[in-house]
Amino acid sequence: MINFIDVCxxxxxxxxxxxxxxxxxxxxxxxRRAIKKYDIKYxxxxxxxxxxxxxxxxxxxxVEFYSEVGTYITDTExxxxxxxxxxxxxxEDAPKEAYFGEGPDRxxxxxxxxxxxxxxxxxxxxGTNTTEENALRLVESYARISKAKTISIPIINxxxxxxxxxxxxxxxxxxxxxxxxxxxxxxxAGRPGLGIIDHVSSASTGxxxxxxxxxxxxxxxxxxxxxSPFAELxxxxxxxxxxxxxxxWGANIGQEAGPILGGYAGGPEGLAIVNTAYSLHGxxxxxATYHLIYPIHMTHVCSSHPDVLWATxxxxxxxxxxxxxxxxxxxxxxxxxxxxxxxxxxxxCLLMLIASGSGIEDVHPGRAKITDGCTPVDMEFTCQVxxxxxxxxxxxxxxxxxxxxxKYADKLxxxxxxxxxxxxxxLDYFKPKPHFEKxxxxxxxxxxxxxxxxxxxx
Amino acid sequence: xxxxxxxAISVAVQEGDADKLVxxxxxxxxxxxxxxxxxxxxxxxxxxxxxMFGSGEIFLPEMLMAAEAFQEAMKVVExxxxxxxxTIESSGKVVFGTVVSDVHEIGKNIVITxxxxxxxxxxxxxxxxxxxxxxxxAEKYGADVIAMSALMTTTMTYQxxxxxxxxxxxxxxxxxxxxxxxxxxxxxxxxxxxxxSSDSAVGAVELxxxxxxxxxxxxxx
Numbered sequence: 001m002i003n004f005i006d007v008c009x010x011x012x013x014x015x016x017x018x019x020x021x022x023x024x025x026x027x028x029x030x031x032r033r034a035i036k037k038y039d040i041k042y043x044x045x046x047x048x049x050x051x052x053x054x055x056x057x058x059x060x061x062x063v064e065f066y067s068e069v070g071t072y073i074t075d076t077e078x079x080x081x082x083x084x085x086x087x088x089x090x091x092e093d094a095p096k097e098a099y100f101g102e103g104p105d106r107x108x109x110x111x112x113x114x115x116x117x118x119x120x121x122x123x124x125x126x127g128t129n130t131t132e133e134n135a136l137r138l139v140e141s142y143a144r145i146s147k148a149k150t151i152s153i154p155i156i157n158x159x160x161x162x163x164x165x166x167x168x169x170x171x172x173x174x175x176x177x178x179x180x181x182x183x184x185x186x187x188x189a190g191r192p193g194l195g196i197i198d199h200v201s202s203a204s205t206g207x208x209x210x211x212x213x214x215x216x217x218x219x220x221x222x223x224x225x226x227x228s229p230f231a232e233l234x235x236x237x238x239x240x241x242x243x244x245x246x247x248x249w250g251a252n253i254g255q256e257a258g259p260i261l262g263g264y265a266g267g268p269e270g271l272a273i274v275n276t277a278y279s280l281h282g283x284x285x286x287x288a289t290y291h292l293i294y295p296i297h298m299t300h301v302c303s304s305h306p307d308v309l310w311a312t313x314x315x316x317x318x319x320x321x322x323x324x325x326x327x328x329x330x331x332x333x334x335x336x337x338x339x340x341x342x343x344x345x346x347x348x349c350l351l352m353l354i355a356s357g358s359g360i361e362d363v364h365p366g367r368a369k370i371t372d373g374c375t376p377v378d379m380e381f382t383c384q385v386x387x388x389x390x391x392x393x394x395x396x397x398x399x400x401x402x403x404x405x406x407k408y409a410d411k412l413x414x415x416x417x418x419x420x421x422x423x424x425x426x427l428d429y430f431k432p433k434p435h436f437e438k439x440x441x442x443x444x445x446x447x448x449x450x451x452x453x454x455x456x457x458x
Numbered sequence: 459x460x461x462x463x464x465x466a467i468s469v470a471v472q473e474g475d476a477d478k479l480v481x482x483x484x485x486x487x488x489x490x491x492x493x494x495x496x497x498x499x500x501x502x503x504x505x506x507x508x509x510m511f512g513s514g515e516i517f518l519p520e521m522l523m524a525a526e527a528f529q530e531a532m533k534v535v536e537x538x539x540x541x542x543x544x545t546i547e548s549s550g551k552v553v554f555g556t557v558v559s560d561v562h563e564i565g566k567n568i569v570i571t572x573x574x575x576x577x578x579x580x581x582x583x584x585x586x587x588x589x590x591x592x593x594x595x596a597e598k599y600g601a602d603v604i605a606m607s608a609l610m611t612t613t614m615t616y617q618x619x620x621x622x623x624x625x626x627x628x629x630x631x632x633x634x635x636x637x638x639x640x641x642x643x644x645x646x647x648x649x650x651x652x653x654x655s656s657d658s659a660v661g662a663v664e665l666x667x668x669x670x671x672x673x674x675x676x677x678x679x
Contacts (some may be wrong), residue, residue, distance in 0.1 A: 074561060
């Protein structure tokens with residue numbers, strides 16, 4: 001695979017263009033050509049793709065598309081380009097396993113095929129944002145979920161009464177404290193070796209990431225660091241600086257991206273290709289050892305919309321069948337926490353992912369717009385579904401989704417706001433408050449009676 | 459004949475076909491006043507595109523192509539409009555940017571494109587825009603609206619800084635201030651003293667239209 005130093009060289013010497021021209025004259029036309037050439041069509045008959053040949057065409061389309069568009073670097077206004085043979089060599093050489101954590105909590109994330117009997121990788125934490133006061137107890141509550149192999153730790157929005165600000169010293173402090181609370185929360189839960197794989201969620205800049213990753217604050221190379229681009233297929237020197245630092249350290253790097261259905265990717269067909277292309281970008285530019293995608297619908301600001309579900313099922317299968325990289329997906333529900341609609345949306349998302357070959361993470365409630373808007377129950381639910389539904393085939397998942405999605409699809413625009421974690425969950429005793437416990441028991445009963453899925457509480 | 463020409467112009471806008479649109483506009487200028495071509499041909503096409511985007515029939519690429527074609531055609535028709543001494547009434551003037559320390563632009567770009575299809579004049583300040591720049595540019599542009607996007611919880615705070623700076627300068631009431639972006643919700647908008655926020659591009663355009671109408675003393679929809 002091409003060396004990272006050569007990638008940096010291309011960032012400084014590749015073709016120069018305005019960002020607007022990259023979007024409209026390079027990205028959009030190349031995507032349209034790929035959709036046409038590889039005959040990618042969404043017939044709306046399936047919510048979970050069951051066609052292997054279509055999944056493979058998505059991969060071929062993504063390779064061709066990425067060879068034409070590359071990755072745009074905003075600092076230099078240049079495009080890092082790769083030839084098709086370079087891309088395919090990168091796919092061949094990319095890590096197929098990522099190891100996280102230490103001691104008894106050490107685990108491996110690896111690629112998984114569609115319709116697989118293997119247990120899906122269960123990760124929890126879903127990019128919560130919180131106050132400093134709640135951070136430690138939240139991490140402890142996540143780490144207590146025994147079926148979770150790794151966790152994400154919350155973004156800290158406030159230090160006492162002061163809001164943290166990107167690029168400011170408050171962000172450096174918040175990032176360091178998030179790291180410290182993360183490690184301490186795992187220790188309190190009795191899992192000191194648990195891998196934290198969203199470092200450093202409180203850091204939006206390279207300087208905060210690097211500062212808070214110093215080992216004296218608790219970071220270990222067996223954790224994972226997410227390096228994000230911005231829509232679509234663009235990055236900057238701040239992100240490449242993170243990669244340079246983490247590569248030199250030998251730490252796990254996660255490629256993360258949130259492509260937008262309705263944005264530059266266009267409709268579901270384009271989203272499936274762009275989702276897949278992000279993993280190519282991840283391998284070659286970010287030097288990813290693992291991959292995370294979180295596609296979202298532009299209008300509904302969630303991922304449980306049928307168009308996003310289909311596109312994500314397709315790209316997940318394209319990646320699973322043709323790349324085999326460690327891969328998990330974070331999806332967003334429109335409904336807030338502690339509502340029945342949330343669990344309908346989450347179930348649809350998780351079943352699609354399990355059958356398509358992705359690792360799973362708790363579906364984020366309330367369009368990710370609410371501080372303290374996630375609960376540990378969402379995370380337990382994810383692990384319960386993962387364990388109960390391993391071996392689910394795409395055909396079975398499609399059939400189930402055709403019953404689940406109509407329950408919420410016409411309510412997405414006016415989804416209930418739900419509750420904040422303090423309102424529905426007791427963080428002192430690590431259990432749902434009585435009204436949420438009652439609702440959750442009903443949800444589990446409904447899922448068993450309506451869909452025949454028996455979710456065991458661990 | 460006139461109707462056919464205007465329909466052809468509207469269709470060319472909707473197809474985002476700049477070449478076809480420029481030739482249709484050039485031909486129409488032989489017989490029709492420039493304001494008529496813009497209002498009853500080009501703007502009709504753009505409005506339809508905006509409506510289709512709002513209903514989810516088309517997406518950003520189609521809308522961008524239509525807006526680009528529109529701009530190309532304006533290069534042909536605008537000199538004639540100036541010659542005629544006529545002007546197009548704007549839905550409102552907006553300065554729009556992503557706040558300082560935030561480089562995410564797609565949300566902003568989507569809203570800007572939709573605003574333009576709805577007759578707004580928009581000055582795109584790009585990303586990483588400081589509070590003082592927002593205010594200075596709004597003053598220079600004669601804006602009705604200052605619109606700020608932020609994708610991260612750690613950059614939302616700069617939306618508040620801009621509003622605080624407007625207050626310090628005694629300019630807060632002069633502008634409608636809209637905020638948006640991934641983590642932004644109505645609670646935050648109210649907390650920092652913004653005039654509103656929206657989850658969607660369509661909602662943002664409706665909100666801007668309603669608030670400008672109110673401010674101009676019109677009847678809110």
